Amino acid sequence: MENKDKKDETIYYDIVKFFSSMKCGIILLILFAIVSSLGSFVPQEKPFQVYEERYSDVVANIILTVGLDNVFEAWWFIVLVATLCANIFFCSLNRLPKLYKMAFKPNKTITKENIKKFKYSLIKDLNDDTTKTINQVKSYFEKQRYRTEVIKSEDDKKVILAEKGRLGYFGSFLTHLSFVIIIFGFAFGNIAGFEDFITGKPGDKVYIEKAGFSIKVDDFQVDFRDDYSVDQYYSNLTVKAGGEEQKSDEIYVNNPLRFDGVNLYQSSYGWETEFTIENQETDFIDTVYLREQGVFEHPYENLVVFLQSFYPDYAKTLAGPRNRSPEPNNPRFVWTLYENQQPVDTFLTSPGETVEFDNFKLGFTDYDRFTGLRVVHDPGIPIFFFGSALMLVGLGLSFYLYPRRVWAYIEPKDSRTKVIVGGKSLKDETVIKNEFNNLVNKLDEAGDKNDS
Numbered sequence: 001m002e003n004k005d006k007k008d009e010t011i012y013y014d015i016v017k018f019f020s021s022m023k024c025g026i027i028l029l030i031l032f033a034i035v036s037s038l039g040s041f042v043p044q045e046k047p048f049q050v051y052e053e054r055y056s057d058v059v060a061n062i063i064l065t066v067g068l069d070n071v072f073e074a075w076w077f078i079v080l081v082a083t084l085c086a087n088i089f090f091c092s093l094n095r096l097p098k099l100y101k102m103a104f105k106p107n108k109t110i111t112k113e114n115i116k117k118f119k120y121s122l123i124k125d126l127n128d129d130t131t132k133t134i135n136q137v138k139s140y141f142e143k144q145r146y147r148t149e150v151i152k153s154e155d156d157k158k159v160i161l162a163e164k165g166r167l168g169y170f171g172s173f174l175t176h177l178s179f180v181i182i183i184f185g186f187a188f189g190n191i192a193g194f195e196d197f198i199t200g201k202p203g204d205k206v207y208i209e210k211a212g213f214s215i216k217v218d219d220f221q222v223d224f225r226d227d228y229s230v231d232q233y234y235s236n237l238t239v240k241a242g243g244e245e246q247k248s249d250e251i252y253v254n255n256p257l258r259f260d261g262v263n264l265y266q267s268s269y270g271w272e273t274e275f276t277i278e279n280q281e282t283d284f285i286d287t288v289y290l291r292e293q294g295v296f297e298h299p300y301e302n303l304v305v306f307l308q309s310f311y312p313d314y315a316k317t318l319a320g321p322r323n324r325s326p327e328p329n330n331p332r333f334v335w336t337l338y339e340n341q342q343p344v345d346t347f348l349t350s351p352g353e354t355v356e357f358d359n360f361k362l363g364f365t366d367y368d369r370f371t372g373l374r375v376v377h378d379p380g381i382p383i384f385f386f387g388s389a390l391m392l393v394g395l396g397l398s399f400y401l402y403p404r405r406v407w408a409y410i411e412p413k414d415s416r417t418k419v420i421v422g423g424k425s426l427k428d429e430t431v432i433k434n435e436f437n438n439l440v441n442k443l444d445e446a447g448d449k450n451d452s
Contacts, residue, residue: 103166133419164404194376311332
């Protein structure tokens, strides 16, 4: 029994070790690339007929069954991304102790033979005594913003250890960690947040159920350029919650109203029309509101009204009806009346103009612009921005902060001092090469002065 438990523990450890390994990460990245490519080549969110015409009946069934018609929202793609993020996180976590040790607890002891083996090293004899030489070398490195420390070598000689850019070791760690945080923020926003779309014309009050408050449209206006293209559109909104007005603001494109973690963005606009059906026998009047391509089905009569188009500034041309301008200078409604699912006629009417059919009098009476608002609550945005900032820090550390470590072995030699200097850089060796050249020049100058 005990051997079986140990075997189970070994299997569990091997599985965990594999899923947190670089090999697993590479496999997952290859799978991610293949799946993402499929999502790019296979048309997304199309009906069965599209896949059947493009490929075949069998392939179309496979695409819909597996979920290749909506790759990036398929459960297995989400699992793949989650597994990849977990792998990146645990790989980075496994490297953290090693990085910490490299940055803050390196092996400081070194022999002069090892120093000589560095790619960048030099040997210099100076006439100065040991103390003066140590001070000279330390002074140079400290002017270059190195952290210096005098330690003892294995043969009990004094060695100057100079370090710089230690935080650069953590650049890749922070970059990988930020990637996981960004994905988590995106996923958390999708799960805990919501997105909705509401419309309203001036005077309308719309309750946003998911947000738990109402929006009153106080005013809406559109500014046009000389060529009648839209310059900007503005909505004056009032937030009402708990029976009281909480906030009023004017919003326009890229300037949303923000309240209680919910953003309302100016998104679109259009025309809403008022249509009435009067029963002349009972004098009962039904009033409905229609937008272009809107349909009204009478609940008791087999009548259907379809608003094809609304022209705020109607003009008749050889090519057909068009708008002279977006302003309501000459409004007209183009609509079709159906009875028992059969078209009766298509009408072109102005506001207040009615059409009589059987016992009914029908017509459009009014119109007004409505505003379209995109309602977004995304609690993952702060996490996303934190991850993005962390990524910038990580990339900055990786590309601009190169860890460098230099040893200067100080060996007394009669009345002179022998200096053996060697060092290494984690990435860009050009930097340490230039600093070595400067150090050589400084030591040469010191040697020339002493000789004179």
